[in-house]
Amino acid sequence: MTNTLRWQNLKVLLASTKREFENLQSQLQSDLKQLGDQVLDMSNAALGYHKVMKENRALHNMVQDLKGNIRVYCRIRPAFDAEAKTIVDFIGEDGSLVVIDPLKPWKDGRKIFEFNRVFGSSATQEDVFPDTKPLVRSVMDGYNVCSFAYGQTGSGKTYTMSGPGGESTKEFGINQLALNDLFLLSDESKDIMSYKIHVQMVEIYNDQIRDLLANDPLLTKYPFIVIFPCMNGNGLPLPDASVHPVNCARDVIDLMKLSEGNRAVGSTAMNNRSSRSHSVLTVHVHGEDTNGNIIHSCLHLVDLASSERVDKSEVTGDGLKEAQHINKSLSFLGGVITALAQKNSHIPYRNSKLTLLLQNSLGGHAKTLMFAHVSPEGDSFGETISTLKFAQRVSSVELGAARLNKESVEVLELKAEEALTPQTNKPKEASRTPFQKPKATAELQEGYDVTKLYDQAGNDSFMKTPPSPPFAFRSQDTPQTPASGLKYQQASRSPTSGFKSQQPSRSPTSGFKSKHAPRSPTSTYKSQQLPRSPTSGFKSQQAPRSPTSALKSCNAPRSPTSAAIKGQVVKTTEITEQKPLTSSTHGMGSQIRRSLQTIGKLINGSDRKNQQKRTEAAAPLSPFSYQNEEKSSTTSNARTVRRQSLTGIPLLTMSRRSSLGGGSVPDSCANESRNCKTPVASAKLTKRWL
Numbered sequence: 171m172t173n174t175l176r177w178q179n180l181k182v183l184l185a186s187t188k189r190e191f192e193n194l195q196s197q198l199q200s201d202l203k204q205l206g207d208q209v210l211d212m213s214n215a216a217l218g219y220h221k222v223m224k225e226n227r228a229l230h231n232m233v234q235d236l237k238g239n240i241r242v243y244c245r246i247r248p249a250f251d252a253e254a255k256t257i258v259d260f261i262g263e264d265g266s267l268v269v270i271d272p273l274k275p276w277k278d279g280r281k282i283f284e285f286n287r288v289f290g291s292s293a294t295q296e297d298v299f300p301d302t303k304p305l306v307r308s309v310m311d312g313y314n315v316c317s318f319a320y321g322q323t324g325s326g327k328t329y330t331m332s333g334p335g336g337e338s339t340k341e342f343g344i345n346q347l348a349l350n351d352l353f354l355l356s357d358e359s360k361d362i363m364s365y366k367i368h369v370q371m372v373e374i375y376n377d378q379i380r381d382l383l384a385n386d387p388l389l390t391k392y393p394f395i396v397i398f399p400c401m402n403g404n405g406l407p408l409p410d411a412s413v414h415p416v417n418c419a420r421d422v423i424d425l426m427k428l429s430e431g432n433r434a435v436g437s438t439a440m441n442n443r444s445s446r447s448h449s450v451l452t453v454h455v456h457g458e459d460t461n462g463n464i465i466h467s468c469l470h471l472v473d474l475a476s477s478e479r480v481d482k483s484e485v486t487g488d489g490l491k492e493a494q495h496i497n498k499s500l501s502f503l504g505g506v507i508t509a510l511a512q513k514n515s516h517i518p519y520r521n522s523k524l525t526l527l528l529q530n531s532l533g534g535h536a537k538t539l540m541f542a543h544v545s546p547e548g549d550s551f552g553e554t555i556s557t558l559k560f561a562q563r564v565s566s567v568e569l570g571a572a573r574l575n576k577e578s579v580e581v582l583e584l585k586a587e588e589a590l591t592p593q594t595n596k597p598k599e600a601s602r603t604p605f606q607k608p609k610a611t612a613e614l615q616e617g618y619d620v621t622k623l624y625d626q627a628g629n630d631s632f633m634k635t636p637p638s639p640p641f642a643f644r645s646q647d648t649p650q651t652p653a654s655g656l657k658y659q660q661a662s663r664s665p666t667s668g669f670k671s672q673q674p675s676r677s678p679t680s681g682f683k684s685k686h687a688p689r690s691p692t693s694t695y696k697s698q699q700l701p702r703s704p705t706s707g708f709k710s711q712q713a714p715r716s717p718t719s720a721l722k723s724c725n726a727p728r729s730p731t732s733a734a735i736k737g738q739v740v741k742t743t744e745i746t747e748q749k750p751l752t753s754s755t756h757g758m759g760s761q762i763r764r765s766l767q768t769i770g771k772l773i774n775g776s777d778r779k780n781q782q783k784r785t786e787a788a789a790p791l792s793p794f795s796y797q798n799e800e801k802s803s804t805t806s807n808a809r810t811v812r813r814q815s816l817t818g819i820p821l822l823t824m825s826r827r828s829s830l831g832g833g834s835v836p837d838s839c840a841n842e843s844r845n846c847k848t849p850v851a852s853a854k855l856t857k858r859w860l
């Protein structure tokens with residue numbers, strides 16, 4: 171009885187445990203499902219985040235484009251004497267500024283100017299930077315950007331660009347804030363883009379460039395032992411000064427401190443620590459996304475030397491010489507701005523080192539930002555007006571749409587390929603990068619190839635001479651890597667192949683371009699159909715590697731079809747040899763057309779008889795010597811004639827095999843086939859070819 175009760179209790183317990191277990195199981199399942207859904211949501215959100223970020227970037231650049239790629243801001247320094255009367259009459263939210271001549275305080279003395287924005291004397295660095303930020307950020311998207319500070323001495327250029335010199339972010343200048351932001355942006359987008367940032371700091375003093383970050387003190391003392399040319403070895407408007415990798419804002423601040431110590435400053439009547447030179451901080455950005463696309467751009471942050479009149483600054487001797495140089499270079503800068511504003515065909519960038527250095531950021535396809543600085547004091551009115559007029563002129567310049575310095579994987583492949591392409595095969599212009607303009611307009615060139623710089627810049631130094639490609643082979647040389655063959659094939663598909671006039675064409679007959687004609691239709695066929703095979707590229711260009719194919723190339727082909735082709739190919743080769751590879755693509759096209767026609771005829775068999783006769787007459791039929799061929803041909807003809815006389819059947823031009831439905835194999839082949847083993851492979855290839 172107790173046992174039965176116990177048994178029943180156990181049964182109930184088991185049933186309830188089972189139920190509980192089932193409940194737990196279903197709960198676990200629903201929890202897992204929920205977790206799965208959450209993971210899915212999260213991954214969708216992550217994907218969406220990247221998409222939205224990309225869209226945001228695109229929209230941001232669109233807004234920038236709509237706003238215009240040249241921005242002019244005016245900043246008014248606080249008056250040194252709070253009691254003194256200021257010349258600033260009105261600052262509008264829309265960027266208008268009214269200044270008043272202290273000598274003519276009535277209506278005629280008012281001058282109105284329009285800029286993108288005017289910052290009053292109470293504006294802090296943090297107020298100014300947000301308007302700069304969007305433009306500066308474009309550099310991370312691959313645009314060249316230039317921000318320069320202009321104004322008379324003591325008007326606050328250095329204050330804006332470098333800050334008052336403190337360590338806190340509040341005391342940062344545009345330079346530090348911009349770099350800080352670039353690092354922030356680089357960190358935010360590290361999942362999709364990896365950036366390398368390098369900086370360069372130079373000074374243009376008395377129209378000579380010197381490296382502000384040089385370790386050797388001899389390089390930073392005037393007169394300079396080493397004067398850096400404005401163009402480096404690559405002909406790029408880039409000072410040949412040291413390039414330093416930076417990983418955070420701190421690195422930049424340290425470098426800026428070093429550069430400050432090396433800068434040429436002097437005392438003028440208007441500023442006791444006046445910059446006597448133009449300082450240029452160049453930030454080189456090199457980014458690579460997850461797909462292998464590359465951007466390379468640069469940001470110039472320029473603190474110009476002061477634009478005051480020589481008599482006002484009361485400088486003499488060396489100071490006067492400095493001032494004259496400064497004024498000259500600023501007037502050349504004005505000349506460039508005027509030429510750009512008037513859309514002149516010639517822009518005089520080469521008149522000074524400053525304009526030469528900034529040429530890739532001033533005109534054309536860069537984004538430019540100018541800070542016009544003015545002092546509010548009445549005695550600076552003349553200087554203020556000239557600064558504001560200059561700024562007004564700059565704002566009237568219409569820059570073209572900013573150009574993205576981005577290179578897709580395909581373009582990079584083409585470039586790599588081009589480096590390996592023999593120089594003799596390239597037209598003169600082919601040596602330019604896709605971003606470069608013809609030499610005639612080199613002066614206006616921008617978007618220079620900073621990748622070269624990164625090739626050259628090691629971790630901490632900048633080598634002057636670009637490394638030449640490890641090897642270069644001529645068109646007939648055997649390339650060292652099979653990959654180059656592959657690249658040729660890939661490149662020919664690229665939509666950008668138009669850049670390379672000498673790249674292999676997309677035509678299926680590209681194999682015919684080479685001086686080595688294809689050995690047999692199948693080899694041509696292979697090179698057309700299997701472009702990705704590393705060796706296929708070579709087949710059309712190089713001598714065959716396998717001993718068999720080598721034999722084929724040296725002697726007459728075994729297959730009569732290939733013999734027929736050979737006959738044609740010999741012709742093609744002759745034509746090719748008459749017209750070297752350096753001939754125009756037009757010549758190449760007609761050559762390809764001829765080759766195509768030949769192949770077409772062979773495929774259709776329309777010209778079969780003639781072809782056969784020609785083949786018999788001209789092309790060798792066996793891999794042996796001509797003598798042997800002649801013998802063999804005569805013997806076979808005699809045999810055929812004898813057979814005809816014995817059987818009374820008229821002479822056939824087609825072989826027995828072809829009459830049985832096989833390919834159009836000429837009789838000669840049948841003869842040969844009867845005398846030796848049937849060349850199965852050749853028959854097969856013929857069928858495939860047909």
Ligand SMILES: Nc1ncnc2c1ncn2[C@@H]1O[C@H](COP(=O)(O)OP(=O)(O)OP(=O)(O)O)[C@@H](O)[C@H]1O
Pocket residue numbers: 246247248291293321322323324325326327328329330334441443444445446474475476477543
């Ligand atoms: N916005 C500002 N707020 C406070 N102080 C400022 C501001 N702008 C300039 N100053 C002060 O004015 C003085 C002159 O400024 P700064 O040296 O930047 O002028 P500058 O245009 O670079 O002159 P120079 O061309 O002669 O070097 C400095 O003492 C600086 O601290």
